[in-house]
Amino acid sequence: MLPNLGYGVLLLTFLVTLYSVVIAIVGHSKKSAAMIESARRAMLLTWPLLTISSAILIYLLVNEHYEVEYVWSVTNSTMPLYLKVTAWWGGQPGSLLFWGWLLSSFTSAVAIRKWDRDRDLLPWVLVVAGITLAFFLSLNVFFENPFKLIPGVAPLDGRGLNPLLRHPGMIIHPPAQYLGFVSFTIPFAFALSALITGRTDDRWIRLTRRWTLWAWLFLSLGLVLGMRWAYDVLGWGGYWGWDPVEIAALMPWLTGTAFLHSVMIQEKRGMLKHWNMILIILTYDLVLFGTFLTRSGVLSSVHAFAESEIGPMFFVFIGFTFITSIALVIYRWADLKSETEMKSMLSREALFLLNNLLFLSILVVSFWGVIFPLLSELFTGSKVTVGPPFYERATGPLWGGLMLLMGVAPLSAWGHSTIKTLGRAIWKPALVALLAPIFAFANGITNWIPLSGFTLVALVITVTINEFGRGALARSRKSDENFFVELWNLTKRNRRRYGGYIIHISMVLMGIGILGIELFQTETQRHISIGDTIELAGYTLHYDDLAQFPHEDGRYITRAEMTLVKDGEVIDQLTPRFDIYPGGQPMTIPGVRSTLVDDVYVILVNWEGISANSTPFKVYHNPLVKWVWIGGYVFILGILIAAWPEEEN
Amino acid sequence: MKKLYPLFLFVILLSLFSVGSVAAQDGGGTGVSDDEVNLIAHELFCPVCENTPLDVCETQACKQWRELIRLKLSEGWTEKEIKQYFVDNYGARVLAEPPAEGFYLLVYFVPPIVILAGLFILFRAFRQWKKNDKDQVDIQIAEANSTSSSDTNDEYIARLEEEMRKRD
Numbered sequence: 001m002l003p004n005l006g007y008g009v010l011l012l013t014f015l016v017t018l019y020s021v022v023i024a025i026v027g028h029s030k031k032s033a034a035m036i037e038s039a040r041r042a043m044l045l046t047w048p049l050l051t052i053s054s055a056i057l058i059y060l061l062v063n064e065h066y067e068v069e070y071v072w073s074v075t076n077s078t079m080p081l082y083l084k085v086t087a088w089w090g091g092q093p094g095s096l097l098f099w100g101w102l103l104s105s106f107t108s109a110v111a112i113r114k115w116d117r118d119r120d121l122l123p124w125v126l127v128v129a130g131i132t133l134a135f136f137l138s139l140n141v142f143f144e145n146p147f148k149l150i151p152g153v154a155p156l157d158g159r160g161l162n163p164l165l166r167h168p169g170m171i172i173h174p175p176a177q178y179l180g181f182v183s184f185t186i187p188f189a190f191a192l193s194a195l196i197t198g199r200t201d202d203r204w205i206r207l208t209r210r211w212t213l214w215a216w217l218f219l220s221l222g223l224v225l226g227m228r229w230a231y232d233v234l235g236w237g238g239y240w241g242w243d244p245v246e247i248a249a250l251m252p253w254l255t256g257t258a259f260l261h262s263v264m265i266q267e268k269r270g271m272l273k274h275w276n277m278i279l280i281i282l283t284y285d286l287v288l289f290g291t292f293l294t295r296s297g298v299l300s301s302v303h304a305f306a307e308s309e310i311g312p313m314f315f316v317f318i319g320f321t322f323i324t325s326i327a328l329v330i331y332r333w334a335d336l337k338s339e340t341e342m343k344s345m346l347s348r349e350a351l352f353l354l355n356n357l358l359f360l361s362i363l364v365v366s367f368w369g370v371i372f373p374l375l376s377e378l379f380t381g382s383k384v385t386v387g388p389p390f391y392e393r394a395t396g397p398l399w400g401g402l403m404l405l406m407g408v409a410p411l412s413a414w415g416h417s418t419i420k421t422l423g424r425a426i427w428k429p430a431l432v433a434l435l436a437p438i439f440a441f442a443n444g445i446t447n448w449i450p451l452s453g454f455t456l457v458a459l460v461i462t463v464t465i466n467e468f469g470r471g472a473l474a475r476s477r478k479s480d481e482n483f484f485v486e487l488w489n490l491t492k493r494n495r496r497r498y499g500g501y502i503i504h505i506s507m508v509l510m511g512i513g514i515l516g517i518e519l520f521q522t523e524t525q526r527h528i529s530i531g532d533t534i535e536l537a538g539y540t541l542h543y544d545d546l547a548q549f550p551h552e553d554g555r556y557i558t559r560a561e562m563t564l565v566k567d568g569e570v571i572d573q574l575t576p577r578f579d580i581y582p583g584g585q586p587m588t589i590p591g592v593r594s595t596l597v598d599d600v601y602v603i604l605v606n607w608e609g610i611s612a613n614s615t616p617f618k619v620y621h622n623p624l625v626k627w628v629w630i631g632g633y634v635f636i637l638g639i640l641i642a643a644w645p646e647e648e649n
Numbered sequence: 650m651k652k653l654y655p656l657f658l659f660v661i662l663l664s665l666f667s668v669g670s671v672a673a674q675d676g677g678g679t680g681v682s683d684d685e686v687n688l689i690a691h692e693l694f695c696p697v698c699e700n701t702p703l704d705v706c707e708t709q710a711c712k713q714w715r716e717l718i719r720l721k722l723s724e725g726w727t728e729k730e731i732k733q734y735f736v737d738n739y740g741a742r743v744l745a746e747p748p749a750e751g752f753y754l755l756v757y758f759v760p761p762i763v764i765l766a767g768l769f770i771l772f773r774a775f776r777q778w779k780k781n782d783k784d785q786v787d788i789q790i791a792e793a794n795s796t797s798s799s800d801t802n803d804e805y806i807a808r809l810e811e812e813m814r815k816r817d
Contacts, residue, residue: 236705243700299699342778350775357771361764368763372747372756380752385694387702387745394760525683586707606707616683 003068003147006056013049014137016042021130024123036123040111043126047108050101057146061087067154070146076160078554086171090161093146100136102182124193132185135317143309163587169229180219181287186211188284195328200335205263213643219253224632235588235603237620242391244299247366248290255283258359265349268414270339281325288318346417351409358401365394406504407459410467429466433458453515460508464501499642506638510631516624525618537621539600540565546612555579578606598623679723686719689728696739
């Protein structure tokens, strides 16, 4: 009864969405305000409908209705309540429904606003967002029904959520990622609406500026949480493996970041209107492409894609939206002409454009690396691996270039800058920044790559602090307020600019962590007995004990106890373990001591077999990696400042 | 739930048994350490699992392949020979990157060509803009102003205030 009701409501939502799209188009062509209002209300109706459908699914998950295939596949009786709820997005049909619910929420939030000034944009925003929503709902309605019943007798218990998805990071990571993905639909819908209606000024950008920032926040948060999850759960001592699934999430972030910079040029100088349209189209389609990559099975093989029911649907939809959008840009090409032109190759806008080129270059490398194995399989019949060495070599200098621009661009002026003006602004921060490689060199680092990296990090930090300091100092001299009050006022009066600077700081803090782990990570693996030790990077790990016991939630736990010693002093107790879940799924949990200087990360190498007399441990020494997570926190602070609503004068 | 405990015990016993047969001592009696094996295994990818380096792959097949690397190392094979052995037996996909030959060359050449094309377009656009720019006065004023260092702070404050005023 309930599953049928859930599916019925889902089907009804799909029909209501289609109605909204069609009636908005007809209403626009007939210039009927009543029809457009009807389309708006229909779109608003999708939210309560999808909320009911989702609530029914959550009810079924929580109350163990194993007659529903989805419930059976992602829950079991031993799972705690919160995991049963989060199982909503733990499998394909549920996550597609979650996606649809989020999109409906955002579109409703847009539809509910006052449209007095922008009434001409409304129908097409509804049409574009509605088509996207209808597409995702169609996947649920026709192919991935979360309410599908298991024929015959219902199973007594479910399979349970994949153990890897039970980590707190993985509970927050997918919603954050989806929020980022889905919310980019809104600026895209406004952009297309602007193209269709011919309102090609920067109104659509101003209307969606905050949306874009929040979308970018969640996309970034999704990436960082995913990295943290990988570090804590996957047990290979790192956080980023250039896996196609990771790259799928990175690609829209790259174009989204380029877009965030590029729209500023349009707002300030009335330039790059074509480019901004292309960037938001790319971001939207890369969101779809990323979902396609992870949902269609195409990463396993092109044959799996051909057999997948939703893969070809995604492929067609991406093609349709991309071609239509680009056709619209071409149609409006003349209207999108820049109002001014670049005067100097060192102006702020020119450096932003260079920044865009670097982001897009990383995108080219990432996109090509992801699709090349598929092309190879298609054209040669044999698949190849494009692994981390390819990406690291190709993107390393590009990331370095971006860091250099983060150091230089804040010092250049809009409109024009010369080598002389820029040189005069940069020489002092550059001189201070040189202290970093000197300090690193004095501490034994002689390789030019980390020395250059640390120089760039120091340059960005110095320039950014200098920008805050100079601004606050100049204002405090004029206003008699003290420096810190003016620092606060300065940030408050131009949140986007100074929030952006804090984001730059967060990026280089992450850069410190990345340089540390990428260039200085060391590891060792040994089989040892209780009482033996392992040494690595000046640390000694004493193997004290091994315990194996069943847990009340059904796991069978194998846990080692180790004492971490440095310079003869005990500094920590580490307990690496691995759990075997009912059904035999293993999960490796590292024992980690984390400081600002380094992490000691030890795992039980369960796949080598374990006993008290010969226990295989793998120990990683990860210098500076904690700065990646600190950078993540600073990033959230920066974007909150940038996206916070400005005070009304 | 309790019905599953025998299964867990079986898994544990199986793992204990495998320890005895494979790694009763570090190096499995070959004199080759795990680190030496992992150094090569890290640069090879599991032919079965997607995008998983051999040194951290948990499958039974990969465990056997790591032991194979150990055996080959103990027999005096070089890293290059071992990698070639895996390529010959399982195809080029076991390598972390495609070999730079034939069709695979595309993976290395396409991104730089596209990026250079982007750079060229950007450079052309800049030149076009410069050509169209009739108004050099602003730049001259900027340079004239820049010669007087005492004005720097005022110029900065003016720019800052101007940007503040223009904020939305």
